[in-house]
Amino acid sequence: MNLAQIRAFRAIVMHGGFSTAAQSLGVSQSAVTQQVKALEEALGARLFHRGGGVAELTQAGRDLLPQVHRAAMVLDELGASISAARELRVGHLLAGICAPHVAMPILKRFMTDFPGVRLEVRLDNSGSLLDRLAAHSFDVAVATLSEPHPDFFCLELAAQQVLVLVPGDHPWASRSSIPVAALDGQPFVMREQGSMTRHLFQAGLAASGIAVDERLSLGSRETVKEAVAAGVGLGIVLDRELGHDPRLRGLAVDGVTMRAAEYVVALPEVAPLGVVAGFIGAARAVYGAAL
Structure with a gap:
């Protein structure tokens, strides 16, 4: 039958x-x-x-x-x-994010537009997000990329640049920027391998012939901030991730380019479909003025 x-x-x-x-x-x-x-x-x-x-x-x-x-x-x-x-009255979406400050307005818009869709969010670095998208472990991601990845649908949302984090009592704390040469030999708390922030910083240092003293590698921006505040070393963060911690200051680095952007990323074959298309539409609604 x-x-x-x-x-x-x-x-x-x-x-x-x-x-x-x-x-x-x-x-x-x-x-x-x-x-x-x-x-x-x-x-x-x-x-x-x-x-x-x-x-x-x-x-x-x-x-x-x-x-x-x-x-x-x-x-x-x-x-x-x-x-x-x-019609996205029901469904499930598993999203990976590396930059909550960029992703949260999208998540809020998506949840408002599609209240019947169950949304799960996982935090990871950009390298892992792309790997998990390729393995179909995530439906969509908000990731930091130096440029659009040719194997994925990529929608640019917001530009970012790397800042050097210093504690509030550091001699540089009153400055807004420092020359890249001043970083030579300085003690640093770095992000983990796979972090786009780390990749951008190391690429900028290599292009300038500068080497820093990596004291510690930590798996999240929050732990890097705490380590810097505690005086373990200087740190790195993207400018939109700096936040408003009075214990920390963020300084631009003069004389070198350390820039990237936040993207909504998905496999090309699923980007126009169902809940993934709904998420991309929410991102366009939130960041449309910047697109």
Whole structure:
């Protein structure tokens, strides 16, 4: 028994004949006849008495009707669920983010626009986010990239630059920027491998022939901030991640480019679909003036 056969059988019962059933389904009468014939052959029993343009159920047909009715209800419910998912009244989205300050306005807009969609969010660095997108572990991500990645759909949201973090009592704390040469040999608390902030900083240092003293590597910007505030060393952070901690100061680095941007990133084949398209639309609504 297949879907077409169920629909044909049910339509004949509901409309009382093959011709009217065909009209209700938008198919030819011969198509309905063929579906019922195939169903009868599969069951080994005649389902309708035919005559005078009226189709009357046989005993076998009456025995089958409750099962067909239940199957039809399940199909109707499935169709309603699919329709709701298509309209984003229901669903599930797993998003990865590396920059909560950029992502949170998008998440808020998405949750407002699609309250029936269950949203899960995981925090990770940009390198891991791309790996997990490629492995289909995430549906969409907000990641920091130096440029759009050719293997992904990338929607640019906001520009970023690397700042050097110093504690509030540091001799540089009253300055707004420092020359890159001043960083040579300075003790630093660095982000972990895979962090775009770390990648941008190291690339800028290498281009300038500067080397710093890496004292510690930490797995999040929050732990880097705490280490800097505690006097473990200087740190790095993207400018939109600086926040308003009175214990810290963020300084631009003169003489070198350490810039990137925040992007919504997804696999190209899923970017125009369902909840992922809804998330991208929310990002456009929030950051549209910058796009």
